[in-house]
Amino acid sequence: MTPPQAEPAVELRGITKRFPGTLANDSVDLTVSAGEIHALMGENGAGKSTLMSVLYGMERPDAGTIRVDGREVSFAGPAGAMAAGLGMVHQNFKLFDSLTVAENVVYAAEPRRFGLVDRAAARRRVRELAEEHGLAVDPDARVGDLPVGLRQRVEILKLLHRGARTLILDEPTAVLTPAEADALFAVLKSLAAQGRTVILVTHKLREVLEGSDRVTVLRDGRVVARLVTAETTADEIAAAMTGRAVELDRVHAPGTPGDVVLDLTGLATDGVRDLELAVRAGEIVGIAGVAGNGQSELVEALAGLRPVTAGRVALRGRDITHASATERRAHGLAYVPEDRHAVGTAPAASVADNLAMGHHRTSLSSRGLLSPAAVRAHARRLVERFGIKAATEEVPASALSGGNLQKLLIGRELAHEAPLLLVEQPTRGVDIGAVQNIHDQLIAYRDAGHAVLLVSAELSEIRGLADRVLVMYEGRITATYQKDEADERSLGLAMAGGGTAPVEAVD
Numbered sequence: 206m207t208p209p210q211a212e213p214a215v216e217l218r219g220i221t222k223r224f225p226g227t228l229a230n231d232s233v234d235l236t237v238s239a240g241e242i243h244a245l246m247g248e249n250g251a252g253k254s255t256l257m258s259v260l261y262g263m264e265r266p267d268a269g270t271i272r273v274d275g276r277e278v279s280f281a282g283p284a285g286a287m288a289a290g291l292g293m294v295h296q297n298f299k300l301f302d303s304l305t306v307a308e309n310v311v312y313a314a315e316p317r318r319f320g321l322v323d324r325a326a327a328r329r330r331v332r333e334l335a336e337e338h339g340l341a342v343d344p345d346a347r348v349g350d351l352p353v354g355l356r357q358r359v360e361i362l363k364l365l366h367r368g369a370r371t372l373i374l375d376e377p378t379a380v381l382t383p384a385e386a387d388a389l390f391a392v393l394k395s396l397a398a399q400g401r402t403v404i405l406v407t408h409k410l411r412e413v414l415e416g417s418d419r420v421t422v423l424r425d426g427r428v429v430a431r432l433v434t435a436e437t438t439a440d441e442i443a444a445a446m447t448g449r450a451v452e453l454d455r456v457h458a459p460g461t462p463g464d465v466v467l468d469l470t471g472l473a474t475d476g477v478r479d480l481e482l483a484v485r486a487g488e489i490v491g492i493a494g495v496a497g498n499g500q501s502e503l504v505e506a507l508a509g510l511r512p513v514t515a516g517r518v519a520l521r522g523r524d525i526t527h528a529s530a531t532e533r534r535a536h537g538l539a540y541v542p543e544d545r546h547a548v549g550t551a552p553a554a555s556v557a558d559n560l561a562m563g564h565h566r567t568s569l570s571s572r573g574l575l576s577p578a579a580v581r582a583h584a585r586r587l588v589e590r591f592g593i594k595a596a597t598e599e600v601p602a603s604a605l606s607g608g609n610l611q612k613l614l615i616g617r618e619l620a621h622e623a624p625l626l627l628v629e630q631p632t633r634g635v636d637i638g639a640v641q642n643i644h645d646q647l648i649a650y651r652d653a654g655h656a657v658l659l660v661s662a663e664l665s666e667i668r669g670l671a672d673r674v675l676v677m678y679e680g681r682i683t684a685t686y687q688k689d690e691a692d693e694r695s696l697g698l699a700m701a702g703g704g705t706a707p708v709e710a711v712d
């Protein structure tokens with residue numbers, strides 16, 4: 206006899222959500238069983254975030270119903286969703302850096318004794334939850350001092366403390382090392398085995414194949430496939446997402462390095478020291494590392510956004526150690542920052558205007574004034590070349606999905622054809638088809654004779670693109686590999702500071 210069927214943990218029926226000019230969710234049905242890890246996939250702009258925002262009470266649907274544990278619900282905000290047993294781990298963690306782990310976990314739901322916060326009980330609670338779920342973390346550590354992988358654990362502990370039965374995770378492995386990602390999946394599997402439910406939004410096929418039970422694929426706001434993971438393949442999921450066959454993991458030929466374009470000697474800035482590095486024309490140098498090991502500080506110092514405290518930076522033979530960001534750009538530097546929202550783009554400005562930024566001295570302008578017709582034509586070319594999905598070129602950048610905003614930023618900077626491109630996390634949040642496109646464009650850029658300094662936490666990206674790979678750990682370069690020498694395991698170990706690991710430094 207089959208056991209009585211439990212109610213699904215989450216059941217969305219006919220969810221429709223419109224934004225001006227876009228049908229983001231078109232009558233979406235999604236059923237997530239209790240105790241499963243359910244992956245939600247789809248190209249950039251397919252409607253995944255919108256659907257999760259509707260489920261979590263952050264957006265009101267135009268039509269459709271939501272059931273949680275069999276009960277129909279309607280949330281006025283995330284607080285209602287939390288009360289119904291849902292919890293969400295956002296990409297940008299929402300923790301207080303200056304508070305301890307225990308204080309963060311119990312924040313706004315503190316155990317009390319005689320009306321006062323019971324700190325000892327809070328610490329005990331963290332230890333119990335950590336032990337029960339394999340989420341070891343020191344309750345007394347200051348969150349600001351923790352690496353990303355542990356901060357993510359704090360986020361998960363916080364949701365568990367509040368009694369979340371269904372966890373929604375938005376691209377949780379984007380900033381993790383392979384070992385941290387494996388540890389996360391072990392935790393998710395044990396949560397699922399205890400009957401909790403996980404909804405995972407991700408672009409990473411491998412982790413979906415290894416870590417999920419079922420997959421729902423969205424395309425253009427509609428469900429196009431419901432798959433059982435054990436019965437599907439990477440190719441099948443990719444084809445469902447894109448509507449065509451996708452060539453995964455293309456191998457690129459190595460570059461032909463020419464003259465030195467960027468030359469760093471003894472460079473130091475906040476959190477970075479003793480950096481020696483040369484990047485040549487026609488070469489991609491990749492810097493691998495876990496977020497927070499000085500890569501962003503290095504790139505900011507090179508872009509002129511952070512003072513260099515020692516050493517020298519030369520660009521095409523000229524000393525630019527203390528040059529302003531604008532002077533550096535004028536001398537041939539283009540820059541794709543990690544933070545596409547705060548630094549990279551102007552959210553209220555149109556897609557076309559964002560694409561024209563920094564082009565005041567180029568063919569788009571005459572005597573410093575941009576020509577509207579040239580700006581539009583330029584925008585149309587880049588939208589086409591990078592597959593940026595926008596209702597029109599006139600919508601504000603804030604209306605783009607995360608991955609499409611990333612494509613905009615890459616497109617704009619590549620269009621400068623600058624001798625040196627600094628690029629950080631070029632494909633974070635970008636779907637598999639667009640990853641291939643961005644990779645092809647970076648290789649073509651290199652082959653056209655430009656120098657590229659690539660910073661990425663994504664090992665397959667670094668290995669696929671870089672002609673030389675450097676690992677940064679605690680502000681220094683701790684290992685150097687030539688293309689093809691960097692296998693995933695030793696790179697992963699070096700990124701985690703694996704001092705005892707057999708990491709060969711080859712120069």
Ligand SMILES: Nc1ncnc2c1ncn2[C@@H]1O[C@H](COP(=O)(O)OP(=O)(O)OP(=O)(O)O)[C@@H](O)[C@H]1O
Pocket residue numbers: 224225227228229247248249250251252253254255256594595596603604605606607608609634636
């Ligand atoms: N606030 C908004 N205003 C206008 N359009 C929006 C808004 N939010 C999302 N959209 C549009 O809705 C569609 C779906 O976006 P959504 O962010 O849900 O996609 P996604 O699948 O999460 O993409 P990504 O993988 O890039 O994060 C996109 O076309 C996007 O441009």
